[in-house]
Amino acid sequence: MGVTSVVLLWVLGACALTGGVLVFTLNSMARVTFALLGSLVCVGGVVTVLGLPYLGVVTVLMMVMEMLIMAVFMIAYMMNPAGLMPMSMLHNTRGALAVSGAVFGGLVAGVFLVPWPGRTGRRPEDTTFQVGAALMGDQMLTMVTLGFVLLATMVGTTVLATRRGRYDRFGDDLDQRPGEGPGGGSGRRPGEDPGGGSGRRRAEGPGGGGAGR
Amino acid sequence: MVEAGAWWTPLAAPALLLGLAALAVAGDAALDARGAGRSVTPAGVLRPFLAVPRALVEQPRRLPASDRWLWRLGVVTVPVAAVLSTLVIPFGNHVAADLSVGVVWFNAMEVMTWAGLWLAGWGPNAAFSLVGGYRFLAQGLAYELPLMFALISAATGARSLRVSGVAEAQHGLWYAVWMPFAFAVYLAGVLAFSFLGPFAYPAGRDIADGVLGETCGVDRLLLRAGRWLWLAAGAAMAVPLFLGGGAGPWLPAWAWSLVKTLLVLGLLVWVMRRLPVVRADRYVEVAWVVLLPAAIAQALVPALVGLGAG
Numbered sequence: 001m002g003v004t005s006v007v008l009l010w011v012l013g014a015c016a017l018t019g020g021v022l023v024f025t026l027n028s029m030a031r032v033t034f035a036l037l038g039s040l041v042c043v044g045g046v047v048t049v050l051g052l053p054y055l056g057v058v059t060v061l062m063m064v065m066e067m068l069i070m071a072v073f074m075i076a077y078m079m080n081p082a083g084l085m086p087m088s089m090l091h092n093t094r095g096a097l098a099v100s101g102a103v104f105g106g107l108v109a110g111v112f113l114v115p116w117p118g119r120t121g122r123r124p125e126d127t128t129f130q131v132g133a134a135l136m137g138d139q140m141l142t143m144v145t146l147g148f149v150l151l152a153t154m155v156g157t158t159v160l161a162t163r164r165g166r167y168d169r170f171g172d173d174l175d176q177r178p179g180e181g182p183g184g185g186s187g188r189r190p191g192e193d194p195g196g197g198s199g200r201r202r203a204e205g206p207g208g209g210g211a212g213r
Numbered sequence: 214m215v216e217a218g219a220w221w222t223p224l225a226a227p228a229l230l231l232g233l234a235a236l237a238v239a240g241d242a243a244l245d246a247r248g249a250g251r252s253v254t255p256a257g258v259l260r261p262f263l264a265v266p267r268a269l270v271e272q273p274r275r276l277p278a279s280d281r282w283l284w285r286l287g288v289v290t291v292p293v294a295a296v297l298s299t300l301v302i303p304f305g306n307h308v309a310a311d312l313s314v315g316v317v318w319f320n321a322m323e324v325m326t327w328a329g330l331w332l333a334g335w336g337p338n339a340a341f342s343l344v345g346g347y348r349f350l351a352q353g354l355a356y357e358l359p360l361m362f363a364l365i366s367a368a369t370g371a372r373s374l375r376v377s378g379v380a381e382a383q384h385g386l387w388y389a390v391w392m393p394f395a396f397a398v399y400l401a402g403v404l405a406f407s408f409l410g411p412f413a414y415p416a417g418r419d420i421a422d423g424v425l426g427e428t429c430g431v432d433r434l435l436l437r438a439g440r441w442l443w444l445a446a447g448a449a450m451a452v453p454l455f456l457g458g459g460a461g462p463w464l465p466a467w468a469w470s471l472v473k474t475l476l477v478l479g480l481l482v483w484v485m486r487r488l489p490v491v492r493a494d495r496y497v498e499v500a501w502v503v504l505l506p507a508a509i510a511q512a513l514v515p516a517l518v519g520l521g522a523g
Binding site: 028030031034037053054057058060061064065067068069071072126128 | 280282283286312313314317318320321324325327328331332335347350353354357374
């Protein structure tokens with residue numbers, strides 16, 4: 001590893017740590033989210049410098065999307081518009097300090113105690129292929145199972161979160177045109193007894209559906 | 214073969230991108246003039262660029278309780294990510310950084326726009342800006358997955374994530390020809406991440422320009438430039454991904470790259486003016502019910518062809 005890589009590694013590591021500290025010292029949920037995002041982007045950089053560019057760049061890609069979606073929910077639940085009401089990410093400070101201290105100590109001990117294997121053979125030119133073979137070769141069953149679990153979770157949460165399903169929007173026989181407004185529907189409220197055909201109550205006005213009634 | 218990392222390439226790539234973006238703005242102004250029944254004159258075409266000196270001398274606007282750091286960060290992120298994305302796009306036989314994961318790099322930089330626009334909407338502490346920022350996230354959820362599968366289709370066909378590798382793997386038969394659906398989805402994605410034309414929803418007129426609404430001066434200039442820079446970067450990336458890169462008869466490679474990029478850019482500018490703005494909640498339905506399954510089926514085609522070829 002060259003001098004540039006080592007310097008880059010230390011700088012990225014320091015930035016990642018700084019971001020991590022900022023998460024617990026800033027008092028606005030938006031700033032905290034982006035401090036965490038900055039920290040994770042630095043971790044992606046570290047992984048890239050260590051010779052796994054695919055995992056590094058994918059970490060950045062996924063973390064940006066994930067943190068943005070998380071920001072939406074965190075801000076929705078924290079009720080902290082633009083940091084006007086100071087908030088803190090610290091809860092149960094003593095217990096948390098003990099737990100995080102123990103975890104940190106354990107991880108650092110692991111760095112020194114684990115007998116890391118030495119390199120056998122030459123370093124491959126493009127490590128992406130090796131990562132793919134490692135994930136998709138021996139671990140194919142794990143990946144397939146994980147994929148299905150994730151997909152089932154996504155579909156399940158979407159179904160649970162959807163207030164108006166397709167029968168609310170398109171009618172019992174799925175032959176109605178949905179209304180024009182956001183979440184447009186056939187005019188039936190969720191859970192309402194259709195009472196012999198959803199087409200009787202047509203969507204009215206730009207609201208187009210039961211959401212506003 | 215593509216030559217990477219000449220000392221002038223990191224300077225040339227942003228300059229070229231800026232030139233292409235300026236051409237797109239000028240083309241848009243020319244189409245504006247023609248649409249309004251005026252004659253297309255050099256003065257009319259250059260008129261949008263008067264906004265540049267005006268923005269540079271404009272007095273900054275201060276808003277109560279705005280989050281200036283995050284706002285500034287978001288405004289800067291959008292054009293900077295657009296410039297960074299071009300580092301992996303080969304132009305002719307030259308590229309600034311021929312990363313082995315160039316396709317993923319482009320995608321990661323494009324996703325930075327999510328962060329940039331949400332921050333630009335959050336920062337000013339103003340309702341319409343915030344609505345604009347959230348609108349972009351909703352739109353992002355709609356366009357991103359089909360776009361990713363379009364990129365995956367091209368990478369699978371080439372069995373490479375290196376952008377120059379994708380361009381070289383096309384041996385005369387462009388991916389745009391045998392993966393037309395992926396190409397179309399990619400072009401729609403380009404319009405979506407530059408939030409222009411039918412995807413101008415986050416900066417919609419109905420919410421007083423949304424994410425752009427509260428910005429002024431250099432901030433506004435950077436955000437608006439970011440849109441057109443992304444359009445140009447997306448058009449430039451379409452060439453190695455789907456149109457065979459710099460390959461072509463008679464002309465040198467850089468000329469073919471330029472011609473193809475200009476054609477894609479012209480197509481995008483023309484198309485974006487002809488389509489109405491689409492609400493994110495409507496687009497997400499099309500994107501997830503129609504585009505996403507079709508994009509997965511499209512990605513299956515190069516995978517099966519690759520398996521068949523052994």
